[in-house]
Amino acid sequence: MQYSMMLFLMAAGLTLVFGVMGVINLAHGSLYMVGAFACAAGVQMGVGFFVSLLLAVGVAALTGAVIEIVVVRQLYQRDHLDQVLATFALILMANELMRWWFGSFPLSLDVPVLLQGTVALPFSVTYSVFRLFIIAMSGAVAAALFVLIARTRLGVRIRAGQSDREMVAALGVNIRRLYTMVFAIGAGLAGLAGALIGSLQSVQVGMGEPVLIIAFVVIIIGGIGSIFGSLVAALLVGTLDVMGKFLLPILFAGFMPVGQAASMGSALASVAIYVLMAAVLLFKPQGLFGKPA
Helix, strand or coil: HHHHHHHHHHHHHHHEEEEEEHHCCCHHHHHHHHHHHHHHHHHCCCCHHHHHHHHHHHHHHHHHHHHHHCCCCHHCCCHHHHHHHHHHHHHHHHHHHHHHHHCCEECCCCHHHHCCCCCEEEECCEHHHHHHHHHHHHHHHHHHHHHHHHHHHHHHHHHHHHHHHHHHHHHHHHHHHHHHHHHHHHHHHHHHHHHHCCCCECCCCCCHHHHHHHHHHHHHHHCCCHHHHHHHHHHHHHHHHHHHHHHHHHHHCCCCCCHHHHHHHHHHHHHHHHHHHHHHHCCCCCCCCCCCC
């Protein structure tokens, strides 16, 4: 479940940026990595895990705003190939910068004492307290994001920008400021996801690229520009991945060695995600909740 919510945080920021700004941002995974490193650095400086989470969101959002102003703003009128090449260059630059600053060795981000241990759930299930915290935190962020989009003036501008950018600019809205804010929000969400997952995995250079690929799958399944679609798709993809990696090795172990069954089951579970994407695109090319072109 926490994997699904992490995917939602990544995909929500990505679909916001593409839905409002029409920019393909391959550097979104690098902002995920920046958030993880910022959180790890904060913990190492002794400011505490929870303050480091806020630090990670702030650093990622500020980095995103700088990227939008310096690089992305020059690409709005360019075709998607230029956007892909420019943001891919940002990936390489971010990786080398993190390697220069923190070194090539992975950093460990320990779970705070308050969130260590397990709790008993119904049906005799035990679950990690920290994983429950990730689910709760991500759920709270999702609720806040839905309120922002549906109930605030900024949300009205974002939704209007998704529908007709030229009209929004003609009505006197500072479109550059709106784009910077949207990009910073998306970057902050990615940074939060990286900071939360950094305690479950090692914090290392290049950690954002594999997650970025799955985040693109999520927004394609859910529908580009749809926050709710990203949530539903993230739950589908996360559940399919986890259940596949759990059930398929058990199934294959009935007629092949255990090690080979585990390896094949894990590989097929990953393939199943892309099969799901292909099936959705076959019947709904705009995604589950995307608007028809």
